[in-house]
Each structure stands twice: as structure tokens, then as C-alpha cells.
Amino acid sequence: MTALSIARSRLGQVSWSWLGVAPFFVFALMFLILPTGFLMVGAFQDAGGNFTLANIAHLFQPSILSAYWISIEVSAVSAIAGAVIGFFLAYAGVLGGLPRWIRPTLMTFSGVASNFAGVPLAFAFLATLGRVGLVTALLVKYFDFNLYSTGFNLLSFSGLALTYLYFQIPLMVLIMTPALDGLKRDWREAASILGASSWQYWRHVALPVLWPSLLGTTLLLFANAFGAVATAYALTGSSLNIVTILLYAQIRGDVLHDENLGYALALGMILITGLSNLAYIWLRTRSEKWLR
Amino acid sequence: MKRSKLGPWLAIVIGAIYFLVPLIGTFEFSLRMRRGEYSFDAYRIVLGDPQFQATFAYSTCLALATILVGALLVVPTAYWIRLRLPGLRPVVEFITLLPLVIPAIVLVFGYLRIYNSSSWLPLTASDRATDLLLTFSYVTLALPYMYRAVDTGLRAIDVRTLTEAAESLGAGWPTILFRVIFPNVRVAVLSGAFLTFAIVIGEFTMASLLDRPAFGPYLQLIGANRAYEPSALAIIAFIVTWACMGLIQVFGRGARMAAETR
């Protein structure tokens, strides 16, 4: 075989290899990259296709800013509360020394609850904490306590955050359980025999080791809540001005009366979820390096 | 080293209350349709509603199509990456994570703009074409879960040896892929499939914006117009989700047992 024919056959092999993943890349291009790219480019164009920063500037009008702000607040509150509560639940399941059956039950239930989102979740909370919901009615009946007289409203900020917790907490449990498993018993014992108290062990070893996963997962929960549409839409209709519902209305009926402003709205969302996800991935790699 | 178990118990109990009360509340509410007594009227009405049947059937079909397309897309790719192009692995993994980064509503917004009826590929021009687009949208949504499940499954088997063994027996590529690789990652594909089913069956945003008669928009419609039926629907949806997760566990355990007895 001559050098040329070897080179040719090797060349042939390489192009064949590429062909094996071609369908995937074509798919990714058509249904991930191009649509997103189209919106991103559109965000910097005017109706005539010329470059402009006007759309980005228009994002800074009060109604849009407040939509972003409420979205960020709801997502942050539900992410942080979900992370804290989920962490304690995962801790109880893994390290709490509870009976064996607790852990698989907790994991199965978390798997279900983290996927029980969207419209049915809104229904469940309406039936429980709505104006005629079971808990609301029971509180009035037995404690003579009217939840709604305290200013609570399921169809508002606090109600939405409370509802989001229903999938945020289980998601935290699902991700933190393996991370807590990664804490070796030997570390706790080594710390203890070196004279450390239980608190010192958590302060100096366990929390620093878990920190990237904790922070990273909180960011993941944030992005998760930020992009959610269905739960909020089914719960509050369009009474709560959050950015996903605004975008939904824009897509359905161009309520902003400006196509390109809609693109900018989407770009803003991608930026926020993208940044928090990138930070999540970065923090995750860091913690994996430690826990190898 | 005895530690107090009060805290962990407290966490579990509070967690259980928070997660069970809405379910109990919803169930109780769904039974209240008849005045003064509990009944399953709401369920009877919902299940008998032709629209419920139609939308549920539609979403089920879409979910199955999504699973089929997803598996055909993901398994060969993950296999090929493991076997021939390990260098591309980070790129592919990053792409499969993108649907978690880009909100679904943004993706569908993009689809509506570049596949509208006057574009180069008018996927929204006819109902059939839109069904196709919705299927692809769902494949995109399911991509992170599907890819992870399959990749984990492939890690468990020795892809290279299996391939070489099959090649040495004279098998061609289609044979290797469909008779050797697919059966070996069946469990992984199944667990990805059930997760996909759970996600797709009640999906609202994409179906609603693409204007297809799916189960999600139907749920939303009922929610806006009825009192007790939504609770019944929520319970049904919860049972479907639970069934999917339960099936994942059943199949996962079956595979583990098979591996142990082997």
C-alpha cells in the first residue's frame, strides 16, 4: 500500500466517523442553535433588519423591568428556600440515622414530585390553599383563622413561590443525596479524632466540600423556576407580571407591539438562565475534582 | 457516637406534611362535586369527556413518537461518541445540557419564527407538520434526560468489546446497533422513556404556543372554566407521573437483579 492510499483510507475513515454523529448535530442545529441564534440576532435588529441597540434599551422600561424583577425574586426565593429545606431533607435521609425505608421512599417521592409540575400542580395548590381550598377551610373551621385576611394570596408572589417549592425541594433532594453520599465517613472520623467537634467538622470540612454543589444546585433551581411558565400561568392567569408570562402573551398576541423587543425579552431570559447554569456547571466540575 | 434523631425526624415530618397535604387537599376537593356527600362524579365526568380522551390520546401518541425519535437520535450518537469520537464528548454533553439552559418558551418562540408558514421550512403550515415540529420540540426537552440515561447505560457495558466481538462474527453496522447495542441499553432507554413520558404528557407551553390539541392546554382550559374537575385531573396526572417513576424503578431493579444473577 502506498503512502497516498494509506492517507486516503485514513481520510475516508475520519469522514465516516463524522457521519455517525451528523444526525445529532443537524438536529441540535435545527432545534437548539438556529432558533436561539435567530432570537439573539433579532434582539439586535430593528424591523428592517438593521443593527440597533434600541431593543435592549427598551427592555429598561418599568413594566418589563418589573417583570424581570418579580421573576428573579420568585425564582430566587423559591430556589434558596428549596435549597435550604431540600438540603435538610436530604441530610435527614442520608445521615440522619433514620430507619432504612425512609431513604428509598424519600428518593422515589422526590422523583415523582420534581416531575409533578405545570398545570396539575397549580390545580393541587388551588384545591389546598385557594380561597375555598381544604387547608384554608380547615383553618377557618378549627382555628377561626382566615389565611386570606393576613394578606396571603395563592395567586400572588408568595403563593407562587410556595407552589414552586413543590418541585424545587425534591429536585434539591435528588441532587444533594449523591453529594452527601460523597462525604466519606472517614473524614468525619478523622476530624473527630483530631479533636474537632461536630460543628467544627461541618464548618471546616463538610460544608466547604459541599459548597460547590450547594451553590450550584441553588443556581440550577433558580434557572428552573425562572423558565417555568405553565404553573404560573395556570395559577395566576396573567395577573402576576412575570417575564415568562409576558413573553407568552407576546408570542400569542404581540402585546408589546414590537417583534424585536420580544426577541430582546427572550435574550434577557437566556442570559439569566445561561449564566446561572454555566456557574452551576463550573461549580460542579470543581466539586467533582475534589471528590474523585 | 450517638446523635439526636429529633432534627432529622422533624425535617422528614415537615417535608411529608408539605408534600402530602396538597395531595390530600386535592383529592378531597375532587370528591366534593355532589353537594353534601363525597362522590367520584368529577372523575366520571372527566374520564367521560370526549375532549379528555382525545387530548390524552394525542399527548400519549406524541410522547411515544418523542421516545422513538429520541432513542433513534440519542443511542447511535452516544454509542458512536463512546466508540469512535471520544474527543467530541464534551461538545455533545454541552449540547444535551442546552435545553436546561434555554427555557422552553424561548425555544418555541424561535421555532415559531424560523419555521413559520412563509419560511424555508414551513413546519407550522399544516397540522401534520406542526405535530412533527412539536415532536421535535419534545425530543429537545427530553434530550438532557435521555442522553444521560443512555450514556450511563453504555458505561455499564463494554461497548468496544461488544462491537469487536460482533464485527468478528461478521455483523454489519445496522446489526451491531439494533441487535447488539440497543438490547443492551434497553433498560437505560426505558428509564429515559418513562421520564420523557412524564414530562411530555402534561406539557403546556410548547403545545399551547404551537396550538396543538394536547393534554396540557386541555388541562389549562378546564382549570379556567370548571371547579372540581381540575382537582380530579391533577390527581390523574399525579398518578400518571407516579406510574412512570415506579416503572423506572421496577425496570431498574429488574436489570440489577439480572446483572447479579448473571
Add this chain to the structure above:
Amino acid sequence: MAFLEIKDLRKAFGPLSVVQNFELAVEGGEFVSFLGPSGCGKTTTLRMVAGFEQPSAGTIRINGRDVTGLRPNQRNVGMVFQSYALFPNMTVAENVGFGLKVARRPAAEIGARVEEMLRLIKLPTLAGRYPYQLSGGQQQRVALARALAIKPQVLLLDEPLSALDAKIRVALREEIRSVQRKLGITTIYVTHDQEEALSMSDRIVVMNEGRVEQIGTPFEIYNYPRTRFVASFVGTLNILRARVTDAGQRRIAIDGQEIVARRGLDGTASGELRAVALRPEAVSLSDPGGERNRLQGTIEDVSFLGSVVRIRVRFKENAISLDTFNNPGLAPPEPGREVTVTFAYDDVLVLEGEAS
């Protein structure tokens, strides 16, 4: 009084008894190994000394103080784990200084001590590295430094070399021993590797199924095992079934051939069945003459092991392996040949308990 005193220590998990009647007195500066197969209770005993497990009964005293009820962080004991157990979020220096830091020592003292420890383990330049940047052997040396930094009264090592390659294992073995000698620290070393225990220890505690089989110096344990278990676990002994023919004259018979056993026949009666042990290196194919035991048998198998040739000789029921040095000028004997093997009266070890 001994520095570390363990009295009638027991541990049971539910109905399962894992350590029974463990008694041991360790002198200050002594290096004692717990040797036994996995599940023999050696690690559980060590963990009770460390305070990770509460004994079901018994007491542990360190330097006269009863520590049985104390928590691990009150015992001032150092421990090295099989898995190294270095804190992954801390540098080498931070790991070594951890014990002093949680004891709230001044930073200058910590710094000086860390430097001293790193010099002791010969890794002074790695202070700023993270554990994942170190090899297994380096990690275990850092773990040793970390355990010693708090100036513990007792050092506990739980199979510290098991996760390492054979070569590093030997080097580190010598290093641990030399550091231990230098500091004169009382040490308990848990291992399942008899070579490790024999080469490092002042004394060895051989354990089996939660019980102590024998305590002695490596010399005693290897040359004079008291039980069948010790004999078979330490070294490669031949175990033979023998019948005591004349206890007074110290005569026993192996497959009908009578031999003399100088040791361990006290308290036996004629006609009893006993297990006896013979080291392969004690048995010879040549006969130097004089007062020796002689047994006639047939060569069953010859295996060439390099510097040594191992020959298996069968009598009737019993067979023994013996080692001869390889001699390039002499072909090894053929299987099937009739031979006489000889060994000294003192080399016959009569073991405790009936022959099974």
C-alpha cells in the same frame, strides 16, 4: 503499669459477637500489630480504642486514664485510615495543621509544627498542594503527619498500606517504622498482611473470629505458633495429622511412621489425634545424620519457583511441601521417586486442640 491497657474488651452488634475477651497491655513506645483475616475483629478493636465504637463491655486505659466512655475528640489519639481520609478542600499544610487549628493554637505554632511534620515525612515542598494532586503514597504520608501533628499519646493505623502498590508499600512500611522509632510513640497497627506484621512489629496479636489466638514477638509467632490457625495464617506451614503414640516418650506417628516431637506434648494422652506443623524450610531431602526425624514418602510434585524448588512429598494421608535451593548444576528430582525427608526434633510443632 502498661501505657495502653485493654481489659476484657467485648463488642457485639445485636446477637453477633465480633470481639470477645480482648486483653492486651502495650508498653510505652511499643509497636503492636493486630493481624488476622478480614472480619476477625481487629479493626473493630482498633475503632474501640479510637472511640468510634462503644465497647459492649470492658475498659480501655491510656496512660492510666480510663478513656472507655470518652468521645474520639477527647482522647488525644492519632489515627491513619486505609483510605487516607485527607480533607479534599484543604492543602497539605492545612490538613496537617487541622488538629491544632481546631484546638485554637496560635498560627505561628501551627506553622512551625506543620513544617516540622512535613520534614519528618520528607515532603517539605508539597505544603501548598491539594490531596488530589498527590500520589497515594504521598497522601498516606501526609495523613501520618496529620495524625502525629497533635502529639497524640497513641498512634492507630488501620491497614494504612492496603490501598498502595506493592513497591510503595515496602518503602512506606520502613518509613512508618522509622518515624515511629524516632518519636517513640506507642503504636497499634492493623493489617491482614503477615509480612507487614512480621517485619514491623515489636509484638503481634493474631486474631481470628473475634478472639485473640496468640500474642508474641514476630519470632515467637512465626517459629512457635500455638494454634492451627496461627500456624496456617502466618507463613506457609505444612499441617499434618498425627496420633500420639507415647506421650511420656514424646513420640507421635504420622501415617504410621513414628517421630519425636520435643515441644507441646504436655498434657496429652497416648492415642489422641493432634495436628502438627512443619515449616517448609525446616524439612530437608538430605540427611546430615544424628538425632533427627526421618519419614519415607514419594515425590508427588515438583514446582520450580526460581531461587527455590518446592517439592511435595506424599506419605499416605498426609503430604508435606519442602523447599530446596535451586542448584543449576543439579536437575530437580523426578516425581514418583521414593525419598526420605528429615527434620530436627525441635521443628515439630504440636498445635493446641484436637486434629480436625
